[in-house]
Amino acid sequence: MSNAKIRLVGLNKLFHTRFQTIEAVRNVDMEFAAGDFVSIIGPSGCGKSTIIRMIDDLIKPTSGEIFIDGRRVSPHRRIPPEVIRKIGFIFQQPNMYPWMTVRENVMLPLRVFGLRDPEWARHADALIEMTGLREQRHAYPTELSGGSMQRAGVIRAMVHKPDILLMDEPFGALDEMTREQLNLELLDIWRATGKTIVFITHSVQEAVLLSNRVYVMGTNPGRVVDEIAVDLPRPRNLKLIVSDRFAGYCELLTGRIGQVELSQIK
């Protein structure tokens, strides 16, 4: 049993609608080492959201196995609570509850998991401090900008100290400048906490800037088309975007996705 944090072996997922069966994911094998930062990129409809929801056991796979910390997640029973506590899920839209203040939103997982110990509350406040939301922590989410709401979304998924962060196109809805800003902040968080991050994105620059490895997905059926290692120096910063090696990786990835799209049209 390799020491991979998450291992997906021969994963398949079929969705049966009234008219036809859609093969969302076929025979996907993926591995995420502890502390790894891996991106999944591909056109819409290639099953990347399905895969991330299968890891989090929101969706049960039709066949294939999922190992988290070496322990097999049974396809029949619900995932045990202690394993769920290891995972933080970050959504595409900020998904803040407008009826709670920012601080209450961030502490929601603590209330659901029943972590009453004041030490957890201090941890939540530290996270709020870290992302500069301190003076807005009693504001309501509707009064915040898109960037700040998504920052709150990220730390909400980390407040119960999970080892794994599953991020489903977290910065997709933000404008370019805020997205660059949040990419850097995410890198700082990742470096400081050493969490395993599974990062879904549409943006090639984002994938190359952030991750060690990138899985390129094809569509109908959703499958892994390629796995590209990105060995750019760490720590990474904005200056990197202008360097040639960065542009090289971007072209490689864009080319690879281009081929996928072409094969999709044929």
Place this chain on the structure above:
Amino acid sequence: MNWCDHKLSRLPFEPPGSGMDRSGPILTLDKVSKYYEAQNGGELLAVKEVSLGVRDREFICILGPTASGKSTLLKMMGGIEKPTLGTMSLRGEIFEDGIPANKLRNFGFVFQQDNLLPWRTVVKNLRLPLEVFHSAGHGSADRIAEMLTLVGLQDYGDVYPHELSGGMRQRVSLARAMVHDPDILLMDQPLGALDAITRRMLSHELLRISRATRKVMVMVTNNIDEALLLGDRILVLTALPGEIAFEAANDIPAEARNEAIIENARYKALRALLDDIVHAQSEAGRTAGRTGGDGE
């Protein structure tokens, strides 16, 4: 599917004054400013003394940090908002108090959130401008079909907007803005709310449509790559109050402006330059004690 060589028939009805004189600018703004009265008696300056000339067949891109009044500027050009100070002129005719309603026939406006009427099907949404301009006569059905073909949605005529994806809704919104054949097309971050791949695809389609239709286009955007791909002239506004901080012609040759624009040397230089300018402006905005609210 490419609709490049699609022949565009002239409209059965000729909009007044459409014989464009090539030389002078079609639309000019002279020291146009916009004040919003705040409750505490003070005034909020959104746009400060912008002077701009829009020439025929020109594609202008307006860049600027999130809160720079660039949307307000575009709304003033489109007659949605009245400027507080300064005059505007359309084909030589001077207007003290913004573009009057009867002249808005020459303008098409594309909003950031597609702004389609949910209770109307796609065809009916396209009929809306024709009905408002009282020209929903005999030629309108073909005109609408033509516009839908132009944006590649000819089979989606009687579908309701909520059944379409974001990208498709934005294409319908673009078709609706052009259905009454306006001379000037104003677009307020048309691709802002779309995901990266659809956005890239639609920006190339916008380029194709602008070359096919030869219309004057003014686009507000916060994406520098889009501005370089589409814009003949690029302006950068300062943070609030919005003032023209930088203006430059985009000298990337037309044939280089396509999918492979990344390799073009001039593109890299201009991108770095614009990157610094826009970042400098948003930095100035932030240090001046204003956190980014939803961009005005």
Place this chain on the structure above:
Amino acid sequence: MTTTTARQTPPVKGKPLKRKTEPICYIAPIILFVAVVAAWALFVSASGISRTILPSPFAIFREMSKNFVRDILPHLLFTLRVILTGYAVAVPLGILIAAVCSQYRIIIKATTPLIILLVVTPMITMVPLFMLWMGFDSKVRVIVVILQATPIICLNTLTGFTTTEGAKLELMRAMGATRLQTFVKLIFPNALPQVFTGLKLGCIFSTIAAMSADLAAGKEGLGYRIQQYSSLIMTEMAYGTILIVALIGIVLFQIVVMIERRVILWVR
């Protein structure tokens, strides 16, 4: 599952997809109805409760079918006519008042509390007064129904007119649309869901108004018959008539709901 992007292939021509209600939506209520009737019959026969307190369902059915045409039908038609005429006047009246009031902010501010006052004060309190002023014929009851239904329709329509999205108003302004064009093409269609909420409530209020007018005025109408049956301890007929009243209420309500489903096609 992948976020279902809109269908790439165009949908079937013409009719947008309708949500088919699963069969359970029909079976469950029927099962419950049968169970309740059975339990009721069993309870009545087992506990020997006197007929004047709680008659058995079959007795009600028997009595009703016997004298339905002779005793109930004329009153049924009378009350139905009162409800429908009142409602038919209240709908356009309510919408018209809302349209007029929604033109200027200051008028909205001035009239809304007044309309709310009319809504919260049941007009049926005026029934005895109207009886005094205008006698007992059906004209009075129609007025009561109008007075009771119009404010609630007007209030909901007004809310609908005043909550149009700013961006959509800008769209009309970008085309230089006149005030009338903006109202006809944007404000009214946009408010339709809210208008129908008002119509549904108006329908309920009309039924209640008609019934209470019968109770107060007497001489004619289902409400009066029910009061008469209970005073004559003919409980079977009383329960039967109440079921008829309930049916009227639900049928009128469902008609408005069906019209709404035909008119408002664009809600997901």
Place this chain on the structure above:
Amino acid sequence: MGLTLEQRRELRRRKDRRDRIVGILAPTFTFVLLLAAWEALVVWLEIPTWQIPRPSSVFAVMFGSFGEFLPHIIRSYSTIIIAFACASVVGVALAAILTNFKALGVALTPYINMLCTTPVITLVPLLLLMFGFGQWVLILAVTLQAFPILNMNASTGFNNVETLKLELMGSLRATRVQTFRHCILPASLPNVFTGMKLSGIFATTACVSSEFSGGNRGLGARIIAYTQFMKMDKAFACIFFVAVIGLFLYTLTSYLETRVVKWKI
């Protein structure tokens, strides 16, 4: 506009204050105008008091012989307020149960909607027959009329919560109760409060009309009695008292809504 959070809140507070002042001034003006017009008309056309009383005489009677109205006011107000409270609790609780247990919900909802569209006041004569002339029979009838509309509104709210917000609770594996408390209920509070406002209106209407046919205590019954004895100013006084309770319930619910639903802009 790029305004700091504090500035934006200050602007909104000032705007709200200005709206509130205009919000009070304009309606009072129209109200006073109407009363004055009513007064002038009655005086000018010399309409006898027994036909249409003058507002001033109605107010005089309201305060003058308040003692005479008091028992009936207490009777009617208590019926309405108790029934409204019961209806609110039952309506929301039932809606929560029916939306969580699908089979039960599908079976029961049509009958609750039917109860909503049936004037329960027709049931009052029978209920009195069955349970005698107690006040609680009226309370039962008024509750039966008031809770279904709240149940309908609350159920619509509970069923139409954004899937994304439910998915968040799903990702945290929250139990059904936690999901309801933290996500479903707060998200549909606006629907619940709209339902409560309507429920208040139904309660007032049902109470007055039940008193028409049920006994001699309560404002409804007094209205009938006063009209028979041509004491129109007292009849109108009763109507105004009914308006007071109706308005009270409406403003109470709106006030509660602004306190509880703080996050709506």
